[in-house]
Amino acid sequence: MRTSSNPQTAVSQTDTRRGAVLVIVMVCLLLITLLMASLLKSALMQRRQMIKEQYRVQAEWILESALERAARQRLNDSAYQGEVWQISPDDLGTKYAASAEITLKPEGKDDRLISIQ
Numbered sequence: 001m002r003t004s005s006n007p008q009t010a011v012s013q014t015d016t017r018r019g020a021v022l023v024i025v026m027v028c029l030l031l032i033t034l035l036m037a038s039l040l041k042s043a044l045m046q047r048r049q050m051i052k053e054q055y056r057v058q059a060e061w062i063l064e065s066a067l068e069r070a071a072r073q074r075l076n077d078s079a080y081q082g083e084v085w086q087i088s089p090d091d092l093g094t095k096y097a098a099s100a101e102i103t104l105k106p107e108g109k110d111d112r113l114i115s116i117q
Contacts, residue, residue: 062098
């Protein structure tokens with residue numbers, strides 16, 4: 001093993017090693033930051049997708065409820081032709097209200113088939 005008798009060369013090698021370690025640490029921090037940013041972006045996208053899915057399912061439930069409401073109203077009142085059903089945010093458990101437009105149209109002669117829009 002060679003040892004340098006020149007103190008400046010030893011200091012220069014130590015500074016170079018420290019500089020190299022600093023660069024490696026900074027690159028590692030950059031990679032970790034990029035990875036965390038990617039994970040955060042993915043989590044936000046999944047959250048948005050989950051909210052969209054929740055709204056879609058809620059719309060299906062509102063549709064199903066509107067069908068049941070129309071059938072019940074028609075049984076109670078044969079002159080019932082429809083309504084705009086307003087649903088409050090409290091009833092939905094959200095901060096947004098909803099509405100469903102119910103329009104009954106007889107299909108055929110016997111009035112037993114009804115189309116609901």
